[in-house]
Structure formats: structure tokens, C-alpha cells
Amino acid sequence: MTAGPTNSLLDVSGLRVGHWQQLDDHVTVAGEQPGTGAATGCTVILTDRPTVGAVDVRGGGPGTRETDLLDPSHSVRHVDAVLLTGGSAFGLAAADGVMRYLEEQGRGIPMGTPGAVVPIVPGAVIFDLPVGHWHTRPTADGGYAAAAAATDSVLPRGSVGAGTAARAGILKGGIGTASIRLTDGPAAGATVAALVVANPVGSVFDPRSGLPWGTTVELGLGTPTEEDLAAVNARGEKGTVLNTTIGVVATDAPLSKAACRRVAVAGHDGLARAIRPAHSPLDGDTLFALSTGTAELPVPEGVPDAFPTELPILAAVCVAAADAVERAIVDAVLSARSVAGIPSYFDTFPSARTL
Incomplete structure (x- = not known):
């Protein structure tokens, strides 16, 4: 396995990503007094054509839309977009x-009459309302703007879009992404990628070393000093009651809806590697999975008649899905910049910066 050309979700052919956010210079975090200023946003993953989709929800407090529809036993197989948003349940309005936007493009399930379509847009939210004014959250106009801004040429990361007000434990969270190109085995030639909004109650770094829990092999981080560790460990915990990490795992390997569900399940393994604890009652951890089917892969041979022929491909994609999610969460933490006084990773561990 190796990273794709952009090391992002855009390495999966057939996907585009757009952000919308509001952020001003006077943002505070609600404590004894309400927060002030604007800090919110949403992110839209647009598919170039109807795309097989599924979901796996592991957190105890999810905020979601159209997840029941993605059950493999239910009728609709394809989605037109996925929404990741701030604003808690209010943000689902995006x-x-x-x-x-999709209806204007003629996208959605055709309903017979010309122009009569129903776009399928599953979504999930993070709880970020205490950052900035409580009543500042994504609306339908924000969702439209994110969809209209979707592109396959560049993918901003960090404190943007749905990650604008995210907090990863006591650090600033945000949006991260990663991709993996499979170079061997039954899925050779396929790409697997993830885009994740990291906003967990759990910690994203090892308190003994200061390094991210997830993989750091290719990051070239320095070793945090004892002084940095002592300062951050004295800060305590995040201290909010609602949180959530959400994201999308995608592949260009052709997979069924049931197989996509298994990819979403595997993606949560990567989440648990990079966040501790994960899937808590205080999180609504949700991962969507998409298969664009744009990669041309040979039909695997030697699969027993009792199993689906895609099984060897699916197994390889699942391994990569966990790795991609793990790397995307680390990327989110390292890419985020401080907002409303919530320190970024490098604000907290300046000794880890080697450049």
C-alpha cells in the first residue's frame, strides 16, 4: 500500500468535496457565560454519479439523517452526496x-415526470455549539454553498468546513484526509481513502509521549519535551457532554451495498486506533462508506461457491479503510489551527515541530 497522488479523498475518482464555514476574530468558548462570535461550518462530499453507499454508527449519541435508508436490506442503493456538518441536530438543516443544489442539477431518483427527482443525501453532525454563539450553525444556505463549492482539484484540511469548531479532546480538532493505493493482491489498482471530522471526547495523543495515538511513521514529528507534556497533562479533560467523530470512507473498487457496510465497520477500527476512548456514550461516532466502482478489477478466482466473488477484494479494502481513517484523524489533528483559544497540536507541543 502507498498513498495516492494527493493523499486525500479526492484520489477516489468520481468524488468532489466542498466546504462552507463562518469564522470571525471574536470567537469565544461557552463556559459560565455564553460563547460569542461565529464558528461553524459544513462539508459536502458530492458524487459525480449515483454511488453505492452504506453507514455504520458506533457512538452512543449520534445525530444523523437518512442512515436507515442505507441499511443493505433497504431499497435505495445509491447516494448523491454525503453531508458532514457542525451545529449538532440543528446542522442537519444544511x-x-x-x-x-442537486435538484437544480437534475440529480436524484427519477420520479417519472421530467425534472422530478429526489436527491439522496445522508448526513451526520458533530456537537460544536459551545464554540462561538450557540445560535450560529449551518443552515440550508450553508449546505447549498458547500455543494456549489465542491471540487476535485484541492481539499483544504484542518479548521475548515465541518471542522471549523471541532475539538479533539483538549486540542483543536478539524478535518483530515488520507488515501491508500493498493499495489498488490486481489484489489491491486484500487484506491481507498477517508475524510474525517475529528471532534471526540477522547484523547488523540498518548499522554506518556505526546505523540498522536495513530500512525506517525511518515510524519517526521519530533519528540515532545517533558515540559510540554507536563503542561498539557495539567489541563485535564475536554469537559463537554457531547462530542462525535464523523467521516466518509470511499473506494473506487466496485462493491455491493452490503460490502460497503463492511467497509464502514472496518473504518471504525482506525477510529479506535487514533482516539482513546472511542465510541463512547458521549460521542455519536458515524462513518459512511462509498463505492464509486470506477476501478476496473479482475474477478477474483478460487472463491468458494458459498461466498460472494467480491470477498477477496472486500477484505483488502477493509484493511486499507482502517488505515486510511487512522491516518485521516492524525492529519486532522496536525492540520488544525487554534480557534477561540482552543490550542492546536503544535501550540501544545511546539517541541514536536521539526520544520
Whole structure:
């Protein structure tokens, strides 16, 4: 396995990503007094054509839309977009704007009459309302703007889009992404990638070393000093009651809806590697999985008649899905910049910066 050309979700052919955010210079975090200023956003993953989708929800407090529809036993196989948003349950309103954008493009399930379509837009939220003014959250207009901004040429990361007000434990969270190109085995030639909004109650770094829990092999981080470690460990925990990490795992390998569900399940292994604890009652951890099917892979041979022929491909994709999610979470933490006084990783561990 090796990283794709952009090491991002955009390495999966057939996907585009757009962000919308509001952020001003006077943002505070709610404590005894309400927060002030604007800090919120949403992110839309647009598919170039109807795309097989599934979901796996592992957190105890999810905020979601259209996840029941993605059950493999249910009728609709394809999605037109996925919404990742801030604003808690209020932020799900942004999906209305994504649907409006898609309807204008003629995208959705045809309903017979010309122009009559129903776009399929599953979504999930993070709880970020204490950062900035409580009543500042994504609306339908924000969702429309994110969809209209979607591109396959560049993918900003860190404190943007749905990651604008995210907090990863006591550090600033955000959006991260990673991709893996499979170079050997039954899925050779396929790409697997992830885009994740890291906003967990759990920690994203080892308190003994200061390094991210997830893989750091290719990051070239320095070793945090004892002084940095002592200062951050004295800060305590995040201290909020609602959190959540959400994201999308995608592949260009052709997979069924049931197989996509298994990819989403495997992606949560990567989440648990990079966040400790994960899947808590205080999180709504949710991962969507998409298969664009744009990679041409040979039909695997030697599969027993009792198993689906895609099984060897699926197994390889699942391994890569966990790795991609793990790397995307580390990327989110290292790419985020401080917002509203919430320190970034490198603000907290300046000794880890080697450049």
C-alpha cells in the first residue's frame, strides 16, 4: 500500500468535496457565560454519479439523517452526496440546501415526470455549539454553498468546513484526509481513502509521549519535551457532554451495498486506533462508506461457491479503510489551527515541530 497522488479523498475518482464555514476574530468558548462570535461550518462530499453507499454508527449519541435508508436490506442503493456538518441536530438543516443544489442539477431518483427527482443525501453532525454563539450553525444556505463549492482539484484540511469548531479532546480538532493505493493482491489498482471530522471526547495523543495515538511513521514529528507534556497533562479533560467523530470512507473498487457496510465497520477500527476512548456514550461516532466502482478489477478466482466473488477484494479494502481513517484523524489533528483559544497540536507541543 502507498498513498495516492494527493493523499486525500479526492484520489477516489468520481468524488468532489466542498466546504462552507463562518469564522470571525471574536470567537469565544461557552463556559459560565455564553460563547460569542461565529464558528461553524459544513462539508459536502458530492458524487459525480449515483454511488453505492452504506453507514455504520458506533457512538452512543449520534445525530444523523437518512442512515436507515442505507441499511443493505433497504431499497435505495445509491447516494448523491454525503453531508458532514457542525451545529449538532440543528446542522442537519444544511442537507436541505444540498438537496436543492442537486435538484437544480437534475440529480436524484427519477420520479417519472421530467425534472422530478429526489436527491439522496445522508448526513451526520458533530456537537460544536459551545464554540462561538450557540445560535450560529449551518443552515440550508450553508449546505447549498458547500455543494456549489465542491471540487476535485484541492481539499483544504484542518479548521475548515465541518471542522471549523471541532475539538479533539483538549486540542483543536478539524478535518483530515488520507488515501491508500493498493499495489498488490486481489484489489491491486484500487484506491481507498477517508475524510474525517475529528471532534471526540477522547484523547488523540498518548499522554506518556505526546505523540498522536495513530500512525506517525511518515510524519517526521519530533519528540515532545517533558515540559510540554507536563503542561498539557495539567489541563485535564475536554469537559463537554457531547462530542462525535464523523467521516466518509470511499473506494473506487466496485462493491455491493452490503460490502460497503463492511467497509464502514472496518473504518471504525482506525477510529479506535487514533482516539482513546472511542465510541463512547458521549460521542455519536458515524462513518459512511462509498463505492464509486470506477476501478476496473479482475474477478477474483478460487472463491468458494458459498461466498460472494467480491470477498477477496472486500477484505483488502477493509484493511486499507482502517488505515486510511487512522491516518485521516492524525492529519486532522496536525492540520488544525487554534480557534477561540482552543490550542492546536503544535501550540501544545511546539517541541514536536521539526520544520
